[in-house]
Amino acid sequence: MEQENTFRTKSGFCQILSEKIILTRDGAVGKFSEFFVGDKISRILVIYSIIVLFLFFFAFKAFQENKIATFLFNGSFVIYLLFKIKQSLNFSATPIIERNKIKEVKFYDAKFGATRSRFEVIFEDEKGNLKTRLILLPGLLDNGESETKKALQIMKAEKLL
Structure with missing residues (x-):
């Protein structure tokens, strides 16, 4: 049944x-x-945060080297990921509700x-x-x-x- x-x-x-x-x-x-996720969403958010840090570093480096297209691409991806991380803070991966x-x-x-x-x-x-x-x-x-x-x-x- x-x-x-x-x-x-x-x-x-x-x-x-x-x-x-x-x-x-x-x-x-x-x-x-x-x-990767387990029962909590925090693991995946940590992974996204590490990616954001790397992309921010590459965007900053591109800005210093006057590579505007690379800077804009990496910078916009950083902003998008930060928005998604903020959005995901109230998500849960609990197996029982x-x-x-x-x-x-x-x-x-x-x-x-x-x-x-x-x-x-x-x-x-x-x-x-x-x-x-x-x-x-x-x-x-x-x-x-x-x-x-x-x-x-x-x-x-x-x-x-």
Whole structure:
């Protein structure tokens, strides 16, 4: 019976239970994300911050050498990454979300060739802070349309959407 409330995600499975949502990682993509992200988003933000520092150094060096195109490219990428890091501070990689802590669930459909379908689960963490957990669904090459339909049906049946 619980198997009916399980759908595939980009890196594993999502199981909707009566008290909680459990996200598991499976396969190569799941192992990769488990290694780099773990249960907290801070590891990936540290990696992005290191990239920002390197790009800032190269932008500064290009500015000193009057290489304006390189400076503008690296500088704009630094600004973009800083914006994305700030945006990601409220994200979470927690594998278990208590249903009574969920404030809202949003669905975003895929933009062909650009993004994949996803759910954004806004919930309250153990410290009382609002966090967002992204549940990325399989992509176009991985039977994404049918998996998205299945996930939508489950989320609607469980009254999360």
